Amino acid sequence: MVYQKIVTRLLSGLVFSVAGVAVAVTVPPGSELQSLKQNSTVISSATETGQSKLTFTEHFHNDPDSDAITVSYWSADGVPLAVKQLDFTDGGDIPDFELYDYRRKRVQRVMRDGNTLNIAVYRTDDKGARTQIKSFSVAVKEPAIVDAGFHRHVLKHWDALVAGKSQRVNFLRVEKGSYIPLVIKRRKCDVQDGAVCFRIALDNFLLKNLVPDIKLAYHPELKRLVRYAGLGPLNKTNGKGMPVTISYEYPQ
Numbered sequence: 001m002v003y004q005k006i007v008t009r010l011l012s013g014l015v016f017s018v019a020g021v022a023v024a025v026t027v028p029p030g031s032e033l034q035s036l037k038q039n040s041t042v043i044s045s046a047t048e049t050g051q052s053k054l055t056f057t058e059h060f061h062n063d064p065d066s067d068a069i070t071v072s073y074w075s076a077d078g079v080p081l082a083v084k085q086l087d088f089t090d091g092g093d094i095p096d097f098e099l100y101d102y103r104r105k106r107v108q109r110v111m112r113d114g115n116t117l118n119i120a121v122y123r124t125d126d127k128g129a130r131t132q133i134k135s136f137s138v139a140v141k142e143p144a145i146v147d148a149g150f151h152r153h154v155l156k157h158w159d160a161l162v163a164g165k166s167q168r169v170n171f172l173r174v175e176k177g178s179y180i181p182l183v184i185k186r187r188k189c190d191v192q193d194g195a196v197c198f199r200i201a202l203d204n205f206l207l208k209n210l211v212p213d214i215k216l217a218y219h220p221e222l223k224r225l226v227r228y229a230g231l232g233p234l235n236k237t238n239g240k241g242m243p244v245t246i247s248y249e250y251p252q
Helices: 002-011 030-038 149-156 158-162
Strands: 042-048 054-060 068-075 080-087 096-101 106-113 116-124 130-139 167-173 178-187 196-202 214-218 225-231 243-249
Touching (some): 158 178
Antiparallel strands (some): 042 243, 080 096, 096 106, 106 116, 116 130, 196 214
């Protein structure tokens, strides 16, 4: 039980998202979010595991496979919860990104400088002014994954993963400035709808069975994420990780 609590806290920093954010890597002000929401390109609906009521929605404001994307998170009653921007213009799995959590009044920021990741965590006041509370300089540990880089990694290694070959990666825990070793591998789908499914698990023999896998389902031809089950991109209000099931809807 002690190991399970430790690993759950580790994985609560894992945010798997289908996309990322804008070139300036500076989140838009709250006053602009509503207009962005009206022009969403992809909308996902999340429910907390074991619940049937909608917990939050994600709104992607650009092509989810482009190099620069903005995504916002909204409560079931339309209150903005967070907004994130990522820039993948270097073509890799490590974006420059910024995440602004309105509920916690906290900002996470990662910028790459060669083989170094410069990380900063800020606390914000009601006027949006930032006070830095943490900073790290972390060496890139290949294959390194930051935030939505998981989606890029899956697509880059699609054929090998579909053939059953596992991929080991190092996922960055932004608030801790350290990595979690993970392994991604194809799995049998829970739903027989023709999707291609994968799982993400701790790459640790002693601990891997103590925490539920993260489950991903992709459209087999379009290679788009259609379902996600596991710890979600937002924590509960008490700071603990929130297991969710997310369904993605794409424009026709």
